[in-house]
Amino acid sequence: MTWPEMTPESVYLHIPFCTNKCHYCDFNSYVLKGQPVMDYLDAMEREMERTVRAIPPGPIRTFFVGGGTPTVLTPEQMESFLARVNAYFPDRTDDCEFTMEANPGTVEPDKLAAMKAGGVNRVSFGAQSFDDGLLERIGRIHAAEDVFRSIEHARAAGFDNLSIDLMFGLPGQTLAVLDRSLNTALTLDLKHYSIYGLKVEENTLFHTLYMRDKLPLPAEEEEAAMFARIMERLAAAGYEQYEISNFAKPGYASRHNCAYWENRAYYGIGAGAHGYARGERHMNIKGVNPYIEATKERLPRLETSPVPRREAMEDFMMVGLRKLSGVQDADFQAQFGESMWQVFGEEIAKEEKLGMISRVGDGFKLSEQGIFLGNEVFAEFVGG
Secondary structure (H helix, E strand, O other): OOOOOOOOOEEEEEEOEEOOOOOOOOOOOEEOOOOOHHHHHHHHHHHHHHHHHHOOOOOEEEEEEEEOOHHHOOHHHHHHHHHHHHHHOOOEEEEEEEEEEEOOOOOOHHHHHHHHHOOOOEEEEEEEOOOHHHHHHOOOOOOHHHHHHHHHHHHHOOOOEEEEEEEEOOOOOOHHHHHHHHHHHHHOOOOEEEEEEOOOOOOOHHHHHHHOOOOOOOOHHHHHHHHHHHHHHHHHOOOEEEEOOEEEOOOOOOHHHHHHHOOOOEEEEOOOOEEEEOOEEEEEOOOHHHHHHHHOOOOOEEEEEEOOHHHHHHHHHHHHOOEOOOEEHHHHHHHHOOOHHHHHHHHHHHHHHOOOEEEEOOEEEEOHHHHHOHHHHHHHOOOO
């Protein structure tokens, strides 16, 4: 289906509760203690009901439950939450991918059983590092041992499609520390690894420390060396780098995230969630209680904005180039009915001349040099 008529085939659901706030985190999340969890799940159900009435879904290809930490829900709350999701989005493809984010140490067997029974078939753990001292410095409350135990519990519950997040460029982190975490991570023999560089975001403790010159970050050259080491080690272990920060065994790329990178429509449910459908983007009200109250009367939108056609084309290029396979003209034409070579010919020629992109098929991708300078390449296709 062409833009902007695309009906969402993916659903993002946001559980904003956490046991604590990590020092680097600027996500819409709140410490769990004292929060009205069941009232929030009721509100999500009201939003789901209004959403599917406004834009009836076809078969859903992917679900992603993020946060926050969705696995802070109790087994009973988890069962209730997933029953509601299944009630409003019952039609799904045979190979539907249903991912839930989890923190190590928050997935005991009874909770995993509720997740499995509710349709979850992929779990992504926020490990971040296997160095306990570094975990403490970044505000994580789990230890490396918790990752092993959580993976063991997940496999015992029947989950095979497992992923972990790791981070690099952290304060006090060295190449040797990163190497040790990679060694440990690879012994887990998982299907997928996401490895992200630290971004110091506003409204975080790290930003406060950074502004006071009290955040000892690695030098830019060392951070680049870390990224190069990550790519080298994961490739040697048989993982395909299918997106700048993501590595998977064949057939195990995150299909939900690929929907984002292919500029496809998706539902966004929950406090602070973003959605994109029928040529409009929306962001929901962020606060838990204001979100709950809004759902009693309407869709809980904070902002809704139409996406101009040119902006949608720019988004296609910007997010599509995050994939290591790049962008193809056939896909661009399928969405927009015209050639990206005509729309972006000048920008493509400039980046090709700089050696930032290389031709592949009827499109192009980031070059080896361009992978390290991706944000500069993306910017070339935005706001022209």
